[in-house]
Structures are given as C-alpha cells and as structure tokens.
Amino acid sequence: MNRKKRTIQLTVISAAALSVFMAGCSSDTAKSTPAATGTAPAVSAAAEVKYPASITYWVQLNGNAGAIMKTYNEMAAYKEIEKKTGTKVEFQHPPTGQEKDQFNIMLASGSLTDVVEYNFASGTGAAAAQSPDALIKGKQILRLNELIEKYAPNLTKVLKERPEFRKMMTTDEGNIYVMPNLLGDEQLSVVNGPIFRKDWLDKLNLKVPTTIPEWETVLKAFRDKDPNGNGKQDEIPFFMNLAGDFDLNHLFVGAYGIATDFYNDNGKVKYGPIQPEYKEFLATLARWYKEGLIDKDYASIKDSKLKDNKIISNQVGAYSGFAGSGLGRYLDLAKGTNPGFSLVGAPYPKLKEGGPNPLGQYTMPFVGYGAAISAKAKNPEQIIQWLDYKYGPEGHMLINFGIEGESYKMENGYPKYTDMIMNNPDKLPMTQAMAKYFQSSWNGPFVQDKRVIEQYYTIPAQREAQKTWAQADHSKQMPSISLNxxxxxxxxxxxxxxxxxxxxxxxxxxxxxxxxxxxxxxxxxxxxxxxxxxxxxxxxxxxxxxxxx
CATH class of the missing domain: 1.10.287 (Helix Hairpins)
Incomplete structure (x- = not known):
C-alpha cells in the first residue's frame, strides 16, 4: 500500500475557543487567527504526518444526509478532506433502523471495518451491549491512549486544556476507546424543551405557564375556549411524545426532582420510575388524559408526519421539541397556510410557585459517541492521524462549516454561512443544505463549533427558547459512567x-x-x-x- 506523506503545521485550538460547535481558525500555516470569542492566537508545532492510502469506515447515515446522498463520500467536507490527506474512505452505512442489529452482527462476526463510529457508552442505556473495556479485552477495538498521545497532537492539546473531557472519555480501567464527539460550550448542551402556541396564549390573554398548576389552567383553556377559532372543540391541548417528553427532557417529571431513568442525586444513584414522586407524576398525567388535556392517540402515533400534520393543521396547543426541528421548522412550514401561527419556548415547569428548579434536557459534553479503531486495522498510527485532522484548524473548519467561499465566508473573523446554506438555491431545507457540505449538525469525531448553532437558530424565538430552557436544573444528570x-x-x-x-x-x-x-x-x-x-x-x-x- 502506498502511503502518502505530508508535513503540515498542526495548529492547536485554544481551550477558551472550544464549544459544542468549537471555534477554530481556517489556516494550516503557522499563522493562526484569533477565535471569534477574542481568545489569544493558537500555538503551533510542526510535525510529520502520514495518512493512510485508504480506510474502511462504518457509520450510520444521518437522515438529513441520507435525503440527498447515498454515502458521506458525496459530502463536500469529506471530498476536500480526501484531497488534503490523500486518504480514500470507503464508507459503509447500515440500513436505516437496523443500525443496532448490524453493529452487533459486525461484532459477533469479528469483521469490523478499520473505523467504527458509534455510541459505545455502556452505563447509560446506550445501544452498545458490551462495554468499551470488554471490547478492548476481546481484541475488537484498540485502546487509543498511547496512539492519541503520540499521533494525535490536535486532540491531545484539547484534552490537556479541557481535562474534564479526558475524565469523561476514560473508562474506569483507564482506557480511551474513541476519537470523540465533544461539546465544548454549554450553549450546545441544551437544545430541547416545552413549546406553546404563542398566538393561542395571546388570544386567550394567558401568560406562558411556569408551574404544573399553571400548565393545567392553560391546557383547560385550550380545550374549552376554541383558540383555533373554528367553532369546534377539536383542539389537542398537549401533544405527548413519550421518548422526547420524558426520556429526553424530563418534562413534568423533572418538577418532582426526579428523572425517568437513572439520575445522580448528590452522588447517590436513583431510578426515577420507582420513586414515590413518580406516582404523583403518573397521577397528574392520568387526570389530564381523562380530562382530555392530552392527545388521546399519543401512544399510537409513531410517524413524525402525523405529528407534523396535527401541529401545522392548527390542532395542537403545546408540545415539546428541539429548537430547530420542533420550533423553527414548524414556524417555516406554517408561513404559507397560517400567517398568524407563532410559537414560544416555555420554561420547564416547577411543581409550584417558589418551588425548586425542575430538571430539564441537558447533553453532557461527551456521551460515549465517537470513532473507534478496529484491533485488526493494519495501520492504526496512520488512521489516528487521519482522524486527528478534524480536530485541527483546517479539518475543524471543513467539518463544521464546509468550503470557504461556497458554504461560508469569513467576515471579521467569523465564518458566516452563505445563501447555499441559509437560502439554498435548490430549495433544500437548511438541515439538508448543511449536510451537503459538512457534518457538524449531528454527531461525529470532532469538536462541534457553537457558531454553527448560532446561525442555525435563525429565528429569535429559537434563541430565546434555548435561553429559557437552559435555566432548568442539570445537576442530577448522570455522567458517562462505564460498566465493566x-x-x-x-x-x-x-x-x-x-x-x-x-x-x-x-x-x-x-x-x-x-x-x-x-x-x-x-x-x-x-x-x-x-x-x-x-x-x-x-x-x-x-x-x-x-x-x-
């Protein structure tokens, strides 16, 4: 196998510039650009880098990418990375919906690709059945500690300046098992929460509710006072989404100080569904369901298009969702048919006025997701260098923003998206336009840059919702523990x-x-x-x- 050699300047990103969507500079020379946050220029060091001629790479195909491409090879960022590194990547994407089964089949057969990108966490309900330590002992994947220290200077610098990342990534047996997906800014950890029809609240002279009793008052008004104005009592006060509302963001149950899974109560692990408070939570929902405040069909609605239709067709008064797909997207979809349609992010409700702060959605900076290297890979040293490219300045900009001059332009040191992303000429939704050029709107082995989400949230209501949701209590979130x-x-x-x-x-x-x-x-x-x-x-x-x- 011919191995392409290339000497590059490995510019290290300042820790203060890291974010869930991380700040970096756009040059691969020793001359670096201060980050948008005003931090000092990055430090440089020259090193010889050897990239592999080719690698095989197993990874789930993101839905937005899958709508416009068959493989990540078609993404502009990966095309450019191939030009820069000379490495040909053979992406292997499991069929949608079969990722877990295909992953387990691959492990059972021992036929792993060179790189496997997946959520390997074992202690938090993730899909990987075996712990990372077990996979390393079983000679399925490699321990990466020494490889990272010797061959991944970009990631090494990040971990030195953000030691909490290393703590999260390292198993109890001292193993680092993936090149990680990292969120380096609090802004990127909170992206989901309760949402209300603001125009309905305004029409009924109601304020955004902040407690469970206030929610009940508002939902009853939505049920009884015809806020959609069609003269029928057909409103759905609250559309309940089981996984999203509870397993993801602790809606309502968080008001009782518990979660719907394991949580960390001052160092003591508890399981929410067996706590006495969970009984009160269930009793509240049962009363609301009986009184017609919750969509009677909630348990049978699995198709997201049915939810879309109910919200856009002026039926739903409250629900929870992401600031992007659950708030911004609906505002865009409703423009043509319902110009008065408006939404507002509501705070996670307290149990009562003056009560303790409720739990809310929060994603830890590292949750076990990243790129592992197969123990059978022939050139792990070169593979780790190729993966490390995306943690460096040039790769960071490619994977977070795409191609300068096409998908973004630098304006006063800030990578601003062009109309290829913000107003795509082919009428692609923004999420698909982003996927056409770069990977940073979903997970991957890189540090996400907060300037992505700053521009993705184009509507003031999205930015305000995120600020509101961020006020919830995140102290009981379970870290990425590892089971042996x-x-x-x-x-x-x-x-x-x-x-x-x-x-x-x-x-x-x-x-x-x-x-x-x-x-x-x-x-x-x-x-x-x-x-x-x-x-x-x-x-x-x-x-x-x-x-x-």
Missing amino acids: ADESSKTASVMNDVKTYKEEMFNKFVMNAEPIESFDKYVQTMKSMGIEEAIKVRQAALDRYLSRK
Whole structure:
C-alpha cells in the first residue's frame, strides 16, 4: 500500500475557543487567527504526518444526509478532506433502523471495518451491549491512549486544556476507546424543551405557564375556549411524545426532582420510575388524559408526519421539541397556510410557585459517541492521524462549516454561512443544505463549533427558547459512567425487561387502564426484575467515575 506523506503545521485550538460547535481558525500555516470569542492566537508545532492510502469506515447515515446522498463520500467536507490527506474512505452505512442489529452482527462476526463510529457508552442505556473495556479485552477495538498521545497532537492539546473531557472519555480501567464527539460550550448542551402556541396564549390573554398548576389552567383553556377559532372543540391541548417528553427532557417529571431513568442525586444513584414522586407524576398525567388535556392517540402515533400534520393543521396547543426541528421548522412550514401561527419556548415547569428548579434536557459534553479503531486495522498510527485532522484548524473548519467561499465566508473573523446554506438555491431545507457540505449538525469525531448553532437558530424565538430552557436544573444528570464486562452482563437483560415493563405500565397508568393505587405493586415487580441490582451496579460505576482524576 502506498502511503502518502505530508508535513503540515498542526495548529492547536485554544481551550477558551472550544464549544459544542468549537471555534477554530481556517489556516494550516503557522499563522493562526484569533477565535471569534477574542481568545489569544493558537500555538503551533510542526510535525510529520502520514495518512493512510485508504480506510474502511462504518457509520450510520444521518437522515438529513441520507435525503440527498447515498454515502458521506458525496459530502463536500469529506471530498476536500480526501484531497488534503490523500486518504480514500470507503464508507459503509447500515440500513436505516437496523443500525443496532448490524453493529452487533459486525461484532459477533469479528469483521469490523478499520473505523467504527458509534455510541459505545455502556452505563447509560446506550445501544452498545458490551462495554468499551470488554471490547478492548476481546481484541475488537484498540485502546487509543498511547496512539492519541503520540499521533494525535490536535486532540491531545484539547484534552490537556479541557481535562474534564479526558475524565469523561476514560473508562474506569483507564482506557480511551474513541476519537470523540465533544461539546465544548454549554450553549450546545441544551437544545430541547416545552413549546406553546404563542398566538393561542395571546388570544386567550394567558401568560406562558411556569408551574404544573399553571400548565393545567392553560391546557383547560385550550380545550374549552376554541383558540383555533373554528367553532369546534377539536383542539389537542398537549401533544405527548413519550421518548422526547420524558426520556429526553424530563418534562413534568423533572418538577418532582426526579428523572425517568437513572439520575445522580448528590452522588447517590436513583431510578426515577420507582420513586414515590413518580406516582404523583403518573397521577397528574392520568387526570389530564381523562380530562382530555392530552392527545388521546399519543401512544399510537409513531410517524413524525402525523405529528407534523396535527401541529401545522392548527390542532395542537403545546408540545415539546428541539429548537430547530420542533420550533423553527414548524414556524417555516406554517408561513404559507397560517400567517398568524407563532410559537414560544416555555420554561420547564416547577411543581409550584417558589418551588425548586425542575430538571430539564441537558447533553453532557461527551456521551460515549465517537470513532473507534478496529484491533485488526493494519495501520492504526496512520488512521489516528487521519482522524486527528478534524480536530485541527483546517479539518475543524471543513467539518463544521464546509468550503470557504461556497458554504461560508469569513467576515471579521467569523465564518458566516452563505445563501447555499441559509437560502439554498435548490430549495433544500437548511438541515439538508448543511449536510451537503459538512457534518457538524449531528454527531461525529470532532469538536462541534457553537457558531454553527448560532446561525442555525435563525429565528429569535429559537434563541430565546434555548435561553429559557437552559435555566432548568442539570445537576442530577448522570455522567458517562462505564460498566465493566461483569456489570454489563449482569444488568443488560434486567434493564431490557425493566424498560419494556416501565413503558407498558406507563401507558396503563396514564390511560387509566391500571389504577394509580397499583403503583406499589408495580414497584415491587420492578424490584423482582432486578432493578435494585442495576442501581447498585451503577452506583459502583458512579463512585469510580467521581474518583477519577
């Protein structure tokens, strides 16, 4: 195999310039540009870099990319990276919806590609069945610590200046297992929350609710006072999305100081669905469902297009979603048919006025997602250098902003998107226009730059919603703990059974098919399934995490 050699200047990004969508400079020479935040110029060091002639690379095809391309090879950033590095990448994308199965089949067969991009976290309900340590011991993937230190100067500098990243990325056995996806700015960690029809609130002279009782008052007004003005009582006060509303952002349940999964209560692991407060949460939802405040069809709506139709057709008064796809997109879709349509991000509700701050959606800077290298890869030193390219200044700009002069232009040191992104001439939605050029609007092995999201949120309501949602309590968020092989095997089947039972009983309680008085029996069933052992295992993992240096 011919190996292309190239000497480049490896410019290291200042830690203060990092963000969930990270700041960097656009030159690969020793001359660097101060970041948009006004930090000092980056430090440079020359090093010889050898990139591989070719690699095989397994990764899920993002939905926005999949709408316009068959493989990431068609993305402008990767085309340019191939020109810069000389490395030909053979991307292998599993069929949509079959990612987990295909990943497990690949592991079972031992036929991993050179690079596997996936969520390898084992302690937080992620898809990987085996822990990273187990995969390393089983000679499936490589320990990357020494490779990163020797061959990845860009990422090494990031980890030295942001030691909390290294703590999150390192397993209890001391292994770094992926080139990580990193969020380096708080702004990028909060992207989801409750949303209300502002025009409905205004029409009924109602304020944005801030407590559970205020929510109930508003939802009843939406039900009874015909805010859509068609003379019918056909409004859906609250559209409930099971995974999004609860597993993702702790809506309502967070008002009780608990989560719908494991959470960290001052160093003690607890499982929300067996706490006494969860009974109160369920009782509230059951009453709302009975009184017609929650969409009666919520459990059967799996198709996002059905949700879109209900919201755009002037039926839904409140729901929760992302600032991009759940707020900005609906505002755009409604322009032609309902010019009065307006939305506002609401704060996560407290249990009562003056009560403690509720829990809300928050994504840790590292959650286990990244690019692992197969233990059978023939040239891991070169592969790690190729992956490290995206943490350097040139690769950083490519993967976050695309091609200068096409998808962005530098204006006073700020990479501003052009109309190819903001007003695509082929009428592509912004998310697809972004995917055509770069990867930073979803996960990948790089540090995301907050200047991406600053421009993605083009509507003031999006930016205000994010600020509002960020006020929630994030202190109980579980970090990316790692379970060892024994712990994983002990609790994997337990948690599969518990999750299935929890979801089944949630619907029964909410739909009043099971009386709330059966809650204690439900908790005992959870315990008989082994939930206490699962909590104990995660407590040990959290203790190990907190003791890391």
